[in-house]
Amino acid sequence: MNLQGTIKVNEKNHLEIGSCDTVELASKFGTPLYVIDETLFRQNCRAYYQAFTKEYGAEVIYASKTLINLAICTMVEQEGLSLDVVSGGELYTAAKARFPMQRVYFHGNNKSREELRLALEYRVGRMVVDNLHELTLLNALAGEMNVKAHIMLRLSPGVEAHTHEYIKTGQIDSKFGFVIENGMAMEAVKSCLQLDNIVLKGFHCHIGSQIFELESYVHAADVMMNFVQEAYRQTGVLVKELNLGGGFGIYYFQGDQPRSIKEYADILLAAVKDKAAEYNVPVPKVMVEPGRSIAGPAGITLYTVGSIKDIPDIRKYVSVDGGMVDNPRPALYKSKYEACVANRMRGELIEKVSIAGKCCESGDMLIWDIELPVVKTGDIVAVFSTGAYNYSMSMNYNRLPRPAMVLVQEGKADLIVRREDYADLLRHDLLPERLRSSVVRLATSV
Ligand SMILES: Cc1ncc(COP(=O)(O)O)c(C=O)c1O
Ligand SMILES: N[C@@H](CCCC[NH3+])C(=O)O
Numbered sequence: 001m002n003l004q005g006t007i008k009v010n011e012k013n014h015l016e017i018g019s020c021d022t023v024e025l026a027s028k029f030g031t032p033l034y035v036i037d038e039t040l041f042r043q044n045c046r047a048y049y050q051a052f053t054k055e056y057g058a059e060v061i062y063a064s065k066t067l068i069n070l071a072i073c074t075m076v077e078q079e080g081l082s083l084d085v086v087s088g089g090e091l092y093t094a095a096k097a098r099f100p101m102q103r104v105y106f107h108g109n110n111k112s113r114e115e116l117r118l119a120l121e122y123r124v125g126r127m128v129v130d131n132l133h134e135l136t137l138l139n140a141l142a143g144e145m146n147v148k149a150h151i152m153l154r155l156s157p158g159v160e161a162h163t164h165e166y167i168k169t170g171q172i173d174s175k176f177g178f179v180i181e182n183g184m185a186m187e188a189v190k191s192c193l194q195l196d197n198i199v200l201k202g203f204h205c206h207i208g209s210q211i212f213e214l215e216s217y218v219h220a221a222d223v224m225m226n227f228v229q230e231a232y233r234q235t236g237v238l239v240k241e242l243n244l245g246g247g248f249g250i251y252y253f254q255g256d257q258p259r260s261i262k263e264y265a266d267i268l269l270a271a272v273k274d275k276a277a278e279y280n281v282p283v284p285k286v287m288v289e290p291g292r293s294i295a296g297p298a299g300i301t302l303y304t305v306g307s308i309k310d311i312p313d314i315r316k317y318v319s320v321d322g323g324m325v326d327n328p329r330p331a332l333y334k335s336k337y338e339a340c341v342a343n344r345m346r347g348e349l350i351e352k353v354s355i356a357g358k359c360c361e362s363g364d365m366l367i368w369d370i371e372l373p374v375v376k377t378g379d380i381v382a383v384f385s386t387g388a389y390n391y392s393m394s395m396n397y398n399r400l401p402r403p404a405m406v407l408v409q410e411g412k413a414d415l416i417v418r419r420e421d422y423a424d425l426l427r428h429d430l431l432p433e434r435l436r437s438s439v440v441r442l443a444t445s446v
Helices: 022-029 036-058 070-076 089-096 113-122 132-145 184-194 214-235 260-278 292-298 329-333 423-428
Strands: 015-017 031-036 060-064 082-085 104-106 126-129 149-156 197-203 241-243 283-288 299-311 313-321 339-341 350-356 364-371 381-383 404-409 410-416
Touching: 015 022, 015 339, 022 082, 022 299, 022 381, 022 404, 022 410, 031 036, 031 292, 031 410, 036 060, 036 283, 036 292, 036 404, 070 082, 070 089, 070 410, 082 089, 089 113, 104 113, 113 126, 113 132, 126 132, 126 197, 132 149, 132 184, 132 197, 149 184, 184 197, 184 214, 197 214, 214 241, 214 260, 214 381, 260 283, 292 299, 329 364, 339 364, 364 381
Parallel strands: 031 404, 060 082, 060 283, 082 104, 104 126, 126 149, 149 197, 197 241, 241 283, 313 350
Antiparallel strands: 031 299, 299 313, 299 381, 339 381, 350 364, 404 410
């Protein structure tokens, strides 16, 4: 078990986070419960700020798809990071949190007209343009609104990151960005020059997520800097900004060996500098877009154990009160997690169990074959490293209300996302007048 941040075992043999006893958190706020360690979240922001911004003047842009709400946005702002948003909803959240719009980057491979208009109205710092349709639309909208759109072009560098198939993004066969290899990217640069309301500021790429091999980033930096030079040579445009995306991996499970954020910064910035010299172009301003490595380790999820089904010599299923609805990653990517019995951290008897969710879905398994102190109904199970892509990917399948989220620090626990109730589930349901009659007649029964 990799206890990170303020997570520890207290004198009651309970799991503690942010100096809060998790058993008390579960009883006060109910379960399932997302718990965010404010100290670790801020420490991770600071580690990035120190390694990239203080050391090299690079900009760190928190990827809000990882986890976003008013409290998270506020902390990101306070820690001096910028924000990457990929939808009108994320943008609206940032605006409501009064996030400075100049520090917002708007991503997405299919932004709608309304989303683009909203981003222009808010005057976001950079639009990260993914395709020609968007470029044309953006130019037209900016013209109508009498503003200029400051953009970066998202490029597909053809770099394969060694990670799960579904979270790779930099390879050529991908829905994201302009492909460099086949000339699409250069055509896009040329198109920008024809468009009156577009100001091309830089290039962007993102090669994937949960990446441990820093060499993949060096490769991407090489391809991108080569393109900076080529674009300059072919069009006379010398961009001054290079956004190399996010993707830095974290520890989830034994065998995961993340490098330090400082190493990541040193290697990446050295690569950009070397390549600038090699390709004879000025060193651009560098940006990175971490998400998982800031929020992931800072979150845990608490569940209460309900039914336990023991199939002798085969498997013992321990069912909890959440599952794929609050953490779809094991079902989607076969992601592995570590967990503990939060109310009995050091148990004598250890047994192998599998932790199941409560959805009507055989694939709703959180953890297969984990060794835990003998688990009983009513125990609190804590799953680690759930801060990233859990709440943000949660759903209401089986009409399960989404859990609450608390922010803990130095013994204080504040609710930052309220638990959904049944009324929330019906909030958007409408009953047409013709169904309201107490006698519902079938169309055929005339
Ligand atoms: C464009 C872009 N930037 C940044 C990120 C953040 O990645 P991560 O959470 O792996 O750091 C993602 C997600 O993969 C992304 O698609
Ligand atoms: N949602 C993915 C990673 C983010 C992909 C975004 N480009 C995960 O949970 O690992």
